Amino acid sequence: MSVQTVTFSDSSEEWQIYSKTEALVQAAVAYILQAASATIEARGAFNLVLAGGTTPIAIYKQLAQLSEAEAQFSKWCLFMGDERVYPSDHPERNSLAAEQAWLKNGSVPSEQIFFMPTELGLEESAIIYRDMIEGVHFDLVLLGMGEDGHTASLFPGHNRKDVRGVISETQSPKAPNERLSLSYQRINSAAKILKLITGSAKFEVTQLWYQALQTGKLADLPIAKISGRQQTLTLLDSKAFLG
Numbered sequence: 001m002s003v004q005t006v007t008f009s010d011s012s013e014e015w016q017i018y019s020k021t022e023a024l025v026q027a028a029v030a031y032i033l034q035a036a037s038a039t040i041e042a043r044g045a046f047n048l049v050l051a052g053g054t055t056p057i058a059i060y061k062q063l064a065q066l067s068e069a070e071a072q073f074s075k076w077c078l079f080m081g082d083e084r085v086y087p088s089d090h091p092e093r094n095s096l097a098a099e100q101a102w103l104k105n106g107s108v109p110s111e112q113i114f115f116m117p118t119e120l121g122l123e124e125s126a127i128i129y130r131d132m133i134e135g136v137h138f139d140l141v142l143l144g145m146g147e148d149g150h151t152a153s154l155f156p157g158h159n160r161k162d163v164r165g166v167i168s169e170t171q172s173p174k175a176p177n178e179r180l181s182l183s184y185q186r187i188n189s190a191a192k193i194l195k196l197i198t199g200s201a202k203f204e205v206t207q208l209w210y211q212a213l214q215t216g217k218l219a220d221l222p223i224a225k226i227s228g229r230q231q232t233l234t235l236l237d238s239k240a241f242l243g
């Protein structure tokens with residue numbers, strides 16, 4: 001497996017660039033399992049925040065192959081970083097993708113899965129989810145990135161950095177208009193962040209972000225404004241990094 005590690009002098013971010021997307025997926029699964037095992041060892045449970053997008057689906061499919069002995073899924077609690085306001089069986093729901101790729105196998109007990117109930121509408125689901133995650137410590141947050149540098153449903157130019165819990169987005173530039181998202185503050189309160197960036201469509205924005213990091217600046221992109229308390233790791237495939 002060919003992997004290149006990049007660190008930056010003025011940032012605690014670490015980037016790992018994989019020549020093949022499949023290798024990135026394997027590395028992400030290994031990282032998640034390692035975080036789960038260390039956290040379960042330390043405090044008996046593991047709180048993981050899932051993401052939408054295609055890269056996480058490949059990861060969920062790998063997790064679905066693992067046994068309780070390998071992963072201790074009975075100690076995992078799952079949350080969602082953002083959700084689109086659609087009925088629960090809509091094909092564009094992040095929760096449906098996670099269920100189909102992984103959770104329908106029942107490895108994580110259903111009472112330990114805390115997804116955003118956006119089928120109830122934006123306002124009500126925001127109230128419910130804010131309460132649901134109140135006081136919850138996130139051990140690891142998975143995040144993808146859109147071609148405009150958005151992550152979760154935090155979009156460029158929608159400055160909501162003062163919000164503590166969840167953000168109700170009503171003017172998403174990407175369908176649907178209405179989305180619910182963990183806020184910057186809530187994501188940044190997590191111990192660890194794993195950013196997953198794949199595909200050549202991400203090249204331009206990745207370059208902007210990379211050049212800013214290299215010159216000690218913070219790019220004006222949502223993905224660049226996210227960092228975990230303990231660790232922020234970004235996995236990229238060579239298509240995203242090199243075009």
Ligand SMILES: O=C(O)[C@H](O)[C@@H](O)[C@H](O)[C@H](O)COP(=O)(O)O
Pocket residue numbers: 051052053054055056143144145146147150151152153174198199
């Ligand atoms: O709701 C969204 O806008 C997407 O879920 C988005 O946040 C996603 O994470 C990125 O577009 C990366 O997607 P890929 O993993 O498919 O590159």
